[in-house]
Amino acid sequence: MAKAEKIVLAYSGGLDTSVILPWLKETYGYDVVCYAAELGQGDELKGIQKKAMATGAVSCYVDDLRQEFVENFVWPLVKSGAVYENGYLLGTSIARPLIAQKQVEIAQKEGAVAVAHGATGKGNDQVRFELTFMSLDPSLKIIAPWKDPNFKLTSREAAIDYAKKHKIPIEQTKKKIYSRDRNLWHISHEGADLENPWNEPQDNLFVMSRPVSKAPAKPDYVEIDFEQGIPVKLNGKAMDGVKIIETLNEIGGLHGVGQVDLVENRLVGMKSRGVYETPGGTILMTAHEALETLCLDRETYHYKKQIALKYAQIVYNGQWFCPIREALDAFIDSTQKTVTGTVRVKLFKGRATAAGVKSPYSLYSEEIASFEMGAEYDQMDAIGFIRLFGLPMKVNGIVNRKTSKKKTAGKTKRKTAAKKTK
Template sequence: MAKFKKVLLAYSGGLDTSIIIPWLKEHYDGCEVIAMAADVGQEAELEGLNEKAIATGASKLYIEDLQKEFVEDYIFPTLKAGAVYENKYLLGTSFARPIIGKRLVEIAKKEGCDAIAHGCTGKGNDQVRFELAVKAFAPNMPIIAPWRTWEFKSRDDEIDYAIAHNIPLKITRETNYSKDKNLWHLSHEGLDLEDPANEPKYDEILEMGVSPEKAPDKATYVTIHFEKGIPTALDGVEMDGVSLIKKLNKLGGENGIGLADIVENRLVGMKSRGVYETPGGAILYHAHEVLETICLDKETQHYKQQIALKFADIVYNGQWFTPLREALSAFVDATQETVTGDVKLKLYKGNMINAGVTSPYTLYSEEFASFGEDDVYDQNDSAGFINLFGLPIKVKALLDEQRGQNK
């Protein structure tokens, strides 16, 4: 193995990174290991993390509060784009990795580290997302990915190692789901979920909310105000992005909103099954889409939907720090200049029901759309429009008839 004197580890305190600290010291001749935990809204998971990191061999732990930057520079640009991966996944893990990778490089340079390590598996997407971020800011930085080289073949093997090294774990073999939590979402993978035939045990695994069956019988109304595509207020109360998402997580979770059971196509080529909780995010995506229906013209709205597909792929694939993502964000920002207004939703047992939308930039005219009498639209004009619009169809039909007569 290569010789490294000081390694910076992306640290969460979960199973993988808990055992990586002693493993690195064993396999890299007692190298110094500095840990960095990114606070992207995982809350209780950060409790006791410093003591645990030091106890398992780290020389120090950085806990970096990235929540504000995470929301403003990663979540909201993706929300404005309307980017959804494979129709369901709201990219909760995907856009958290670039910001963490960027801060890893900043601390590695500050500490004079000669390598960066992470606990991502060789089968997952996160290894790509972390490493592309590192390459964007430290192209020559060596990266250690123990899952691609170490002796462990399963999470059971990791648990055995943790027990042997007296490393405390918050999980058991029976609750050993692979989870990722941040301000935006919580993902669940592994165990019984690896078989798509199994219904998720929602009553056992949900942490951000309840299943629709256990949601209240009474609906909850919420009004979200957007300024240029960015949510800025709930029910008339202005809020910063972090607080707003937390509030919507509570409202959405209580009403069974934002559950997604997905078999998705991973970047590395295989399909995987995961259950995602994104209560606040689901509400924001729905509300933003509703507002765009009255603020964007048809051509812009339809073209933006095409852009959203590519934007989602870019985020999912870890290509945040690329010229194309920046260019697409510039296009998205231009479309959001008039996406300002209020969206009222009724939350009820997993459903988000439209309850009204207004905007000072609305393109909807009741006068033009009315079925009643009006003085702004001459319905006779539609005959000429249809004749021109249908001309290619008519010409082909006429020529087909002629060719049929000539046979």
Template sequence: MAKKQQQQKVVLAYSGGLDTSVILPWLKETYGYDVIAFAAELGQGDELAGIKKKALASGASKCVVKDLRREFVEDYLWPMLKSGAVYENGYLLGTSIARPLIAKHQVEVAHAEKATAVAHGATGKGNDQVRFELTFMALDPTLEIIAPWKDPKFKLTSREAAVDYAKKHNIPIEQSKKKIYSRDRNLWHISHEGADLEDPANEPKDDLFVMSQPVSQTPDKPDYVTIGFHEGVPVKLDGKLTSGVKMIEALNEIGGRHAVGQVDVVENRLVGMKSRGVYETPGGTILMTAHAALESLTMERETMHYKQQVALKYAELVYYGQWFSPLREALDAFIDVTQRSVTGDVRVKLFKGRCTPAGMKSPNSLYQADLASFTMGAEYDQIDAKGFIRLFGLPMKVAGAVSRREQKGAK
């Protein structure tokens, strides 16, 4: 039995962070697995520098690294942007949206390497375990799923214990017991959890931020950027055609300089508990703001209001790890139709942590100055409003009359 386990190939979603750094050698030490590390380049800066060397030194038989930034933007971020999805009024879903992409390619690596199992380093308390495992189940239910944090033999029940394990096994890590934030970074955002943030009464410290400046250190003059959209997709930055990856990188830089996109939220996890996270999403916040502004100019009322309801469900699907679900695909079909008119330019002002529209135009604009003007004209006969209001309010008028009659009868 032991010999069979030693020959089993497992593909581990490997970031080089604290959790996966200790899980890799633990899998070999505890079960004798042949561990293949898989790392996804999603725009996390220099975090992947030397990752192959680190994985091999930690016991991996192989380390596969894929640059998925373009796919991340075009096939995941842009659909989510078009949907308008925001989880619980603040979280722009930066970690949530990346997990199905990572897991998808993890399955592909497992097929290529003839592995029989896939593994992840998500804890048994968080949302990521669901996101990884639902994707595995959707794309290849025959693969065994290994989740060490839910294994009774895995005794590293805290990040402090993981730090001790890493030191004992000479595994290089950046975390220490004094600097033990749990962070996840990609092109769209960076998240911060744990340590002093676990008490909602504690204000985030200025030195917490990575992608952006504290508001107190931002410039005293605003900057402006103009985003050009074609059918809901950002295609131009300040008038120049720009790839999605380059656009988000540029907006992260300028937005971060003005502390745009910093949110501090207590959210409801899928597993039932509340958690507190601080997120930085500078470029994403600029794009979401500009996109929403352009929709307000180009989308008629009933579609816009219904789409707002769809956005809430879309956010849940992303947050809950249900990206590869029939419902998400169906909602994308609806959303794509709504975006046919969302073409134009939006100018955005960045200043002291705020991101606000500062002008927009579109060839599909539904705003007509002669209709919106306070000056009455032939195109709008105000006499029509009298009959409209009478009929529109008829149900309320009848209900009010019945209520008054009942009140009089009770006296």
């Protein structure tokens, strides 16, 4: 009897991948190797190896990738300032390339011929996984069950029924049916009542943070130290990146910071509605932005804002392993050489606001910015500056005025001639 070929499945232990595992065995006869990444999901991975093996996997890898996730993916994101459509801090988007990268490595180690994921054919994750697979090992076959005509479990209700029939342990029920994705950076909530954008998110939806209505009536302050754009200390204490984010998640979550309700434009063309919690990430992005306003010159700061929009699009679209992202990182890293200093952030009733910033590389001068006269800035120089800066507008105004006069004169002549004719 021929030995079965191997496939590596990105396995979270959630509803979709729990039913996909036995389905791959039943439909294609693959030996399924499961891969799970610890990215800060809390206790979601508890007992996952045992569950995978009981459901039919031949083996199950579980890697703690939190440090790598923060240092190689989250920190570049923070330095870029990327935010998708003014609200989404890209928590799921930034994690998928790392998971897929490790999945490819396991496939190569195991001699697998294929890789699989549980993303649907309507979402963005299918693109993020598959672009990474294609980039890192084009020889691997990609199996995406939700896009397979043989896959009939195309609703969460059907998947739940399949799990019950095959005695697969799951947490989801038909009443508790939110689709969630959690890691160190955020948690997302989709589906169920959220599919109607008229429905307000209920208080019991939130996991990482309190509802704003239940946040403390007294603010908290945190101080974050950055070195070349990377957070290195929290409240004066040196910490690694994982600890900084975990601590800020706890403090920010207490104050309801980082809750975003967004109807966004998916890459595949449709709009979708998601509710996101990113307490620590919101604090860090707020602090980093405040420090950049102090340390970057005007032209660099303004151009970097344009880069941030492109960077967000690249991450959202799953193009992490792409030459343009690497090129943009080189530019961003250059801008971060002076982004060193301390930011104090106020946390209060769902908001994180910069409440103080200082840096040895500050370009802000109190003497120059003051309303008091000083030798560094002669206000009389502004006369010539404005005259030259406004010269194109002045010339345009002169031309428009002449043209307007000619038009007015022409109308007057036509009206006079018309009267004479009558």
